[in-house]
Amino acid sequence: MxxxxxxxxxxxxxxxxxxxxxxxxxxxxxxxxxxxxxxxxxxxAETVKVPQMAESISEGTLKSWSKQVGDTVEADEEVATIETDKIDVTVNASVSGTIVELLANEEDTVTVGQELFRIEAGQVAAAPPKEDKAPEPTQAEAPKPAETASPTTPPPAPSQKSTPEAPKEPKAAKQESKPETAASSQVPGSRNETRVRMSRMRLRIAERLKESQNAAASLTTFNEIDMSSLIDMRKKYKDEVLKEHDIKLGFMSAFARACTLALREIPTANASIEGDEIVYHDYVDLSVAVATPKGLVTPVVRNTETMNFLSIEKEIVSLGKKARDGKLTLEDMAGGTFTISNGGVFGSLYGTPIINLPQSAVLGMHAIKEKPVVVNGQIVIRPIMVVALTYDHRLLDGREAVTFLVKVRDYIEDPRKMLLAPF
Incomplete structure (x- = not known):
């Protein structure tokens, strides 16, 4: 040929x-x-296809290409990112080689099994060391003859050369006038609009929240918690915990442990509805709400009934980091029997969280504020947190919901009770 x-x-x-x-x-x-x-x-070339992502996910949006045609990649190196309604999925190179063709554009909808890009297998050569450019010394030496010749020729009279310099001032003035023109073009009270396409994750969050609002018979009950004892305990042991276990002891692990114990006493709050049946769970998988740039996600801390404060804290920190780095997997978010949401880190004082279906309840934590309260007939200042429990009234009666929240309050106000509770 x-x-x-x-x-x-x-x-x-x-x-x-x-x-x-x-x-x-x-x-x-x-x-x-x-x-x-x-x-x-x-x-x-070898063709790389859109990988299997999960049983419930068949398509996604090609969010970005990390490599372009002609780029060399190592085996398993990231080439593209696909955004789904739950997580971002990375597509990696199957072999080391060179990208020879891209078969889809950014923002295209791609399906599982669709051809995505082609790569020609081959050994990726290391980047050659930078060589010194030969012409640079020559260019550097070029001005030398002019420098040596200049002393032999007397310079012209400065008065003759100074007059052409004068027109430069209007040029500078012209340059200075440009910012004024740009500023004047921005009219105060502009009514411009910017339209941004909703991400798949944001669309899915909207769908799930509306589904919860339509399906559950939601009701919220509130209570106040005196955080003095928990704050004192944390202040006393946080340095020791940081030194021995390399983690910062926070409040979330205490609330997770308190909710776990309360759920064992009020099992309906840990149940879910499937059809015309109530499913009671013998385990506690806590969904912990984490805010990310792409939206709210709820990774799951599994089997918290078998974990102590430090184990729960380590897992929460690990999942939170994965969420913010965009490294959560579907397995990290699948399931969950109860949710804890902490709006207090953003300054929220009150709020009614939305149930994460098919769960039956969600606990909302809020900011800690010093308030005057009555203790033994005396008005004292105490750090108070308002907590909210939104529950599905189809499953929980008011008595059970209030009892659950009171038990959480009692555990937090006296953390020693949690140490006495059996695993």
């Missing part, structure tokens, strides 16, 4: 050689060779 193409080019050369310069003929032959070389590379 190659020889036939070269013969054809040679025959055609005589037809236009009289009118085209030799450089044109060489360029034409070069283009033909490159086109055939490119085609042969595509035939040898």
């Amino acid at each position: 190659l020889s036939k193409r070269i013969i054809a080019v040679a025959r055609s050369r005589s037809a236009f050689a009289r009118y085209a310069p030799a450089s044109t003929w060489h360029a034409t032959a070069s283009h033909i060779m490159r086109a055939q070389f490119h085609a042969s590379h595509l035939l040898q």
Whole structure:
């Protein structure tokens, strides 16, 4: 095939050689060779398809390409990112080699099994060391003759050269006037609008929240918690915990442990509805709400009934970091029997959280504020947190919901009770 193409080019050369310069003929032959070389590379290339993401996910949006045509990649190196309604999925190179073709554009909808890009296998060469450029010393030495010649020729009179310098001032004034023109174009009270396409995750969050609002018979009950004892305990042991376990002791682990114990006493708050049946769970999988730039996600801390403060704290910190780095997997968010949401880190004082279906309840934590309260007939200042429990009234009666929240309050106000509770 190659020889036939070269013969054809040679025959055609005589037809236009009289009118085209030799450089044109060489360029034409070069283009033909490159086109055939490119085609042969595509035939040898390996096609990478959109991977399986989960049973419930069949498509996503191609959010970004990390590599472009001509880039070299190592095996398992990230090439593209696909955004789904739950997580971001990375597509990696199957082998080491060179990207030869991209088969989809950013913001395209892609489906599982669809061809995504082609890569030609080959050893990735290391980047060559930078060589010193030879022309640089020559360019540096070029001004030297002018420098040596300048003393031999006396400079012209400064009065003659100074007059042409004067017109430079209007030029500077013209440059200074540009910012004024740009500023004047921005009219105060502008009514511009910006439209941004909703991400798949945001669309899914909206769908789930509306589904919860429509399906559950939601009701919220509130209580106040005196945080004095828990604050004192944390202040006393946080340095020791940080030194021995390399984690910062926070309040979330205490609330997680308190909720776990309360759920064992009020099992309906840990149940869910499936059809016309109530499913009671013997385990506690806590969904912990974490705010990320793409929206609220709820990774799951599993089997908290078997964990102590430090184990829960480590897992929460690990999942929170994965969430903020966009590294959560579907397994990290699947399931969950009860949710804790902490709006207090953003300054929220009151709020009614929305149930994360098919769960039956969610606890909302809020900011700690010093308030005057009555203790033993005396008005004292105490750090108070308002907590809210939103529950599905189809499953929980008011008595059970209030009892659950009171038990959480009692555990937090006297953390020693949690140490006495059996695992």
